[in-house]
Amino acid sequence: xxxxxxxxxxxxxxxxxxxxxxxxxxxxxxxxxxxxxxxxxxxxxxxxxxxxxxxxxxxxxxxxxxxxxxxxxxxxxxxxxxxxxxxxxxxxxxxxxxxxxxxxxxxxxxxxxxxxxxxxxxxxxxxxxxxxxxxxxxxxxxxxxxxxxxxxxxxxxxxxxxxxxxxxxxxxxxxxxxxxxxxxxxxxxxxxxxxxxxxxxxxxxxxxxxxxxxxxxxxxxxxxxxxxxxxxxxxxxxxxxxxxxxxxxxxxxxxxxxxxxxxxxxxxxxxxxxxxxxxxxxxxxxxxxxxxxxxxxxxxxxxxxxxxxxxxxxxxxxx
Amino acid sequence: xxxxxxxxxxxxxxxxxxxxxxxxxxxxxxxxxxxxxxxxxxxxxxxxxxxxxxxxxxxxxxxxxxxxxxxxxxxxxxxxxxxxxxxxxxxxxxxxxxxxxxxxxxxxxxxxxxxxxxxxxxxxxxxxxxxxxxxxxxxxxxxxxxxxxxxxxxxxxxxxxxxxxxxxxxxxxxxxxxxxxxxxxxxxxxxxxxxxxxxxxxxxxxxxxxxxxxxxxxxxxxxxxxxxxxxxxxxxxxxxxxxxxxxxxxxxxxxxxxxxxxxxxxxxxxxxxxxxxxxxxxxxxxxxxxxxxxxxxxxxxxxxxxxxxxxxxxxxxxxxxxxxxxxxxxxxxxxxxxxxxxxxxxxxxxxxxxxxxxxxxxxxxxxxxxxxxxxxxxxxxxxxxxxxxxxxxxxxxxxxxxxxxxxxxxxxxxxxxxxxxxxxxxxxxxxxxxxxxxxxxxxxxxxxxxxxxxxxxxxxxxxxxxxxxxxxxxxxxxxxxxxxxxxxxxxxxxxxxxxxxxxxxxxxxxxxxxxxxxxxxxxxxxxxxxxxxxxxxxx
Numbered sequence: 001x002x003x004x005x006x007x008x009x010x011x012x013x014x015x016x017x018x019x020x021x022x023x024x025x026x027x028x029x030x031x032x033x034x035x036x037x038x039x040x041x042x043x044x045x046x047x048x049x050x051x052x053x054x055x056x057x058x059x060x061x062x063x064x065x066x067x068x069x070x071x072x073x074x075x076x077x078x079x080x081x082x083x084x085x086x087x088x089x090x091x092x093x094x095x096x097x098x099x100x101x102x103x104x105x106x107x108x109x110x111x112x113x114x115x116x117x118x119x120x121x122x123x124x125x126x127x128x129x130x131x132x133x134x135x136x137x138x139x140x141x142x143x144x145x146x147x148x149x150x151x152x153x154x155x156x157x158x159x160x161x162x163x164x165x166x167x168x169x170x171x172x173x174x175x176x177x178x179x180x181x182x183x184x185x186x187x188x189x190x191x192x193x194x195x196x197x198x199x200x201x202x203x204x205x206x207x208x209x210x211x212x213x214x215x216x217x218x219x220x221x222x223x224x225x226x227x228x229x230x231x232x233x234x235x236x237x238x239x240x241x242x243x244x245x246x247x248x249x250x251x252x253x254x255x256x257x258x259x260x261x262x263x264x265x266x267x268x269x270x271x272x273x274x275x276x277x278x279x280x281x282x283x284x285x286x287x288x289x290x291x292x293x294x295x296x297x298x299x300x301x302x303x304x305x306x307x308x309x310x311x312x313x314x315x316x317x318x319x
Numbered sequence: 320x321x322x323x324x325x326x327x328x329x330x331x332x333x334x335x336x337x338x339x340x341x342x343x344x345x346x347x348x349x350x351x352x353x354x355x356x357x358x359x360x361x362x363x364x365x366x367x368x369x370x371x372x373x374x375x376x377x378x379x380x381x382x383x384x385x386x387x388x389x390x391x392x393x394x395x396x397x398x399x400x401x402x403x404x405x406x407x408x409x410x411x412x413x414x415x416x417x418x419x420x421x422x423x424x425x426x427x428x429x430x431x432x433x434x435x436x437x438x439x440x441x442x443x444x445x446x447x448x449x450x451x452x453x454x455x456x457x458x459x460x461x462x463x464x465x466x467x468x469x470x471x472x473x474x475x476x477x478x479x480x481x482x483x484x485x486x487x488x489x490x491x492x493x494x495x496x497x498x499x500x501x502x503x504x505x506x507x508x509x510x511x512x513x514x515x516x517x518x519x520x521x522x523x524x525x526x527x528x529x530x531x532x533x534x535x536x537x538x539x540x541x542x543x544x545x546x547x548x549x550x551x552x553x554x555x556x557x558x559x560x561x562x563x564x565x566x567x568x569x570x571x572x573x574x575x576x577x578x579x580x581x582x583x584x585x586x587x588x589x590x591x592x593x594x595x596x597x598x599x600x601x602x603x604x605x606x607x608x609x610x611x612x613x614x615x616x617x618x619x620x621x622x623x624x625x626x627x628x629x630x631x632x633x634x635x636x637x638x639x640x641x642x643x644x645x646x647x648x649x650x651x652x653x654x655x656x657x658x659x660x661x662x663x664x665x666x667x668x669x670x671x672x673x674x675x676x677x678x679x680x681x682x683x684x685x686x687x688x689x690x691x692x693x694x695x696x697x698x699x700x701x702x703x704x705x706x707x708x709x710x711x712x713x714x715x716x717x718x719x720x721x722x723x724x725x726x727x728x729x730x731x732x733x734x735x736x737x738x739x740x741x742x743x744x745x746x747x748x749x750x751x752x753x754x755x756x757x758x759x760x761x762x763x764x765x766x767x768x769x770x771x772x773x774x775x776x777x778x779x780x781x782x783x784x785x786x787x788x789x790x791x792x793x794x795x796x797x798x799x800x801x802x803x804x805x806x807x808x809x810x811x812x813x814x815x816x817x818x819x820x821x822x823x824x825x826x827x828x829x830x831x832x833x834x835x836x837x838x839x840x841x842x843x844x845x846x847x848x849x850x851x852x853x854x855x856x857x858x
Contacts, residue, residue, distance in 0.1 A: 032752050039461070047777065049454070049461045056459055085374040086459060086512025092373070095534055151573060159577035166574055166583050167567050168536060253570050258535030262371055265570070269370070269713070271748050 393501025465767030610828030623754025
């Protein structure tokens with residue numbers, strides 16, 4: 001177990017370092033340095049002003065120095081300064097991250113509940129029509145654009161019927177509606193994968209044994225099939241973080257909520273490169289951490305992983 | 320992500336328009352009723368801006384989201400009265416300049432205080448002017464671009480400040496009326512970069528002060544009950560009628576009209592032309608605020624790629640735009656077509672509309688003459704290079720992208736291909752500093768005159784320093800008033816629009832606001848709502 005742990009954590013750190021390096025190189029590919037880009041957004045500026053600001057933020061240093069300096073900063077939690085607000089990138093992001101975590105976290109839990117309920121209903125129903133309808137819902141969910149659903153719901157609930165505010169006013173609906181909008185898109189891949197692997201599990205002989213022993217349909221589903229089918233869905237969970245984050249950006253804009261979404265939007269609009277850099281790195285880190293957690297949870301679901309000694313692809317066992 | 324919402328929102332709005340049109344027959348035009356009766360004291364006005372901003376540093380208030388709010392927090396030395404079309408006293412009860420526009424003297428009104436209690440006296444003004452003219456290095460604050468040539472300020476006697484410039488700048492007084500030249504308490508000037516960009520820490524002398532905020536969602540301003548120093552021509556000389564102003568944000572354009580109609584906001588900026596009729600029909604108000612302090616909306620021309628280096632080509636494109644059809648198709652009655660690079664109400668405006676008439680045949684002749692021949696695919700070419708040009712702009716304006724879509728069609732008819740990247744903010748990042756991207760769709764604040772935005776070699780409008788133009792700018796800055804100044808302003812416009820055609824002008828700058836029928840509000844020459852004089856009939 002210890003070796004597996006060290007290996008996985010080492011890989012995670014490597015990915016974060018590579019992500020940082022790629023982002024750093026991508027910034028160098030821009031036609032000009034971050035300060036010049038930022039200052040030339042709206043009007044002509046004096047070259048002296050650009051030079052002063054460049055030296056204040058260290059962009060006049062040789063590239064190697066900038067690279068190592070920024071890398072060293074990362075280890076001490078220093079992500080540099082947002083050019084637009086003068087705030088440190090860490091403060092800017094942590095100031096609003098809570099709102100996004102609340103939205104994305106609730107949406108994720110809701111998505112899991114939607115996916116499990118949908119798969120349970122599709123598996124347990126005795127009506128072929130109902131099953132066909134339920135099985136086709138996830139593709140529909142993934143086809144609905146997040147912004148469109150948000151706009152339509154706000155148009156109806158807020159402007160037509162007046163039951164909720166266009167702005168986040170702390171009411172139940174002002175959190176529940178964006179959570180639902182985001183949960184629907186996130187639930188789609190979870191439900192699809194879960195459906196597939198549940199049907200795979202049902203093909204296996206031990207289900208027949210359970211049936212022969214007289215277990216009820218719901219007992220088989222919740223106690224045996226779901227647990228055995230959860231592996232692939234857990235893997236997908238690691239990947240949905242991306243959907244969740246991208247969806248949060250759009251949901252927050254549509255619902256005028258504060259959060260990382262509006263920070264991303266502002267950072268891009270005002271050409272605040274250090275802030276964009278920080279956000280990309282944060283996203284990469286979240287991705288890596290979630291996938292790490294998924295990898296570490298895996299052995300709990302499927303002890304065979306540890307037996308394989310970390311060799312090969314453990315996820316292939318259940319795929 | 321940026322493109323798809325526009326189409327869908329347009330469709331939704333169309334649906335909304337149709338629905339409201341059906342129901343509007345029964346509603347009464349309340350807006351007219353609201354016009355009678357005097358100001359009502361009290362109440363909270365909810366104002367929806369477009370996108371939240373995080374940096375409130377006052378000198379960098381060169382965009383609407385910021386200046387529209389700070390306008391009510393900061394007072395300035397002078398005020399440009401849009402009705403009279405001239406500067407009037409504000410915190411400076413008197414102002415004057417020497418004949419060659421290198422020395423300016425301000426007499427500071429007595430009894431004015433900042434919201435932190437410190438006095439707004441001559442010394443505080445001097446500190447502010449130094450910060451504006453020289454920047455604040457410790458806080459990474461750049462000098463204000465409109466304060467070109469600023470050298471120093473000194474306090475004279477008890478209540479006067481004399482500013483000395485190293486070179487003439489007749490636009491200096493006008494620059495002191497800008498929100499970016501808003502006066503802040505000396506304590507605010509001493510804050511670091513992060514402190515200066517936090518609205519909670521900015522102390523001004525304006526009619527409203529900061530009360531609370533939810534980052535990226537809301538800013539609440541409360542009135543200063545002891546406010547008694549409005550601009551000389553303001554209708555309300557005392558404290559604001561409203562108790563509070565709540566600033567919220569509606570990044571989604573499709574919800575702005577609905578937000579007013581459903582009574583969730585009293586005032587919203589950035590109404591799209593499509594929603595104007597429906598909002599008016601529902602008994603609410605469509606209020607176009609003219610941007611006299613800005614240039615018109617234009618495509619500024621960059622000649623870096625060489626394709627537009629010949630002024631005949633630029634002139635051909637200028638008359639190859641059918642402006643009336645832009646107005647008929649994508650704009651509304653709130654918009655006035657440009658007749659110069661300055662707005663119709665701007666001081667020194669000259670009407671060049673005759674030179675801007677749509678003449679596709681003349682345009683084709685000019686392009687032929689310049690050696691650009693029509694190729695097999697209908698696109699002109701010269702020495703193997705196709706006349707394909709690109710436009711960039713931010714997505715801040717609700718109408719600029721569809722306008723360029725129309726221009727793309729119009730130019731196609733004279734054999735020019737336009738790659739329309741308007742509204743693509745990601746492209747803008749690389750295109751703004753790139754002289755090879757031929758057009759920059761924009762409008763700019765011109766408190767310092769046209770010089771600062773077209774003159775420097777690295778200016779983002781043209782990326783060109785034109786010696787002839789710069790000579791006119793320099794001459795204009797040295798003449799403070801009279802027919803000679805008007806003559807120089809006319810020459811600037813003639814050169815930019817006609818002779819050199821560096822600016823393909825489109826429509827006068829205007830910000831279209833939607834207001835609830837109960838709301839009474841006017842706007843500054845910079846299109847900012849004047850909350851000090853605003854009131855709500857409903858309370």
